[in-house]
Amino acid sequence: MENKKTFSNFQELGTFIKKKRRETGERIESFSSKLIIKKIILQNIENGIFTQSDYEKNSYLKAFLKTYMKDLNIINDCDLENLFLKNIVEIKNTNMSLDKNKIEKGKYGSLIILTSLVLIGLLFLFWNKSTYQDLFELEKFLN
Numbered sequence: 001m002e003n004k005k006t007f008s009n010f011q012e013l014g015t016f017i018k019k020k021r022r023e024t025g026e027r028i029e030s031f032s033s034k035l036i037i038k039k040i041i042l043q044n045i046e047n048g049i050f051t052q053s054d055y056e057k058n059s060y061l062k063a064f065l066k067t068y069m070k071d072l073n074i075i076n077d078c079d080l081e082n083l084f085l086k087n088i089v090e091i092k093n094t095n096m097s098l099d100k101n102k103i104e105k106g107k108y109g110s111l112i113i114l115t116s117l118v119l120i121g122l123l124f125l126f127w128n129k130s131t132y133q134d135l136f137e138l139e140k141f142l143n
Helices: 010-024 028-035 039-046 052-057 059-071 085-093 100-127 129-142
Strands: none
Touching: 010 039, 010 052, 028 039, 028 059, 039 059, 052 059, 100 129
């Protein structure tokens, strides 16, 4: 299995794309008119103006980038699902857990709810003790 390219930030990705475009010999204006994407957007991609957060939140940016990379014939060289994998790996290597507090709260919350339901059920049984005794005596009488 071949290794697909990932990038540590958008600047690195933009430099890679600019290099590949220059290797084709075409100007950015040519790609802009061919792909019907504003020249400024293509320039911002190449210059690394965008951030990883911009890329993750903006579906238009993802589509423009994918279209541009496809036209440059580099789409198969890059891992589009994990373009910025290095940043994810750096976070995983820290001892910080982003979801730990949510899991802890959820675990204890479920125990509290379960315990509350059991106690309410027991209170209901004791509160209506006479009703159950009457039903038990009625059942004896019917048999």
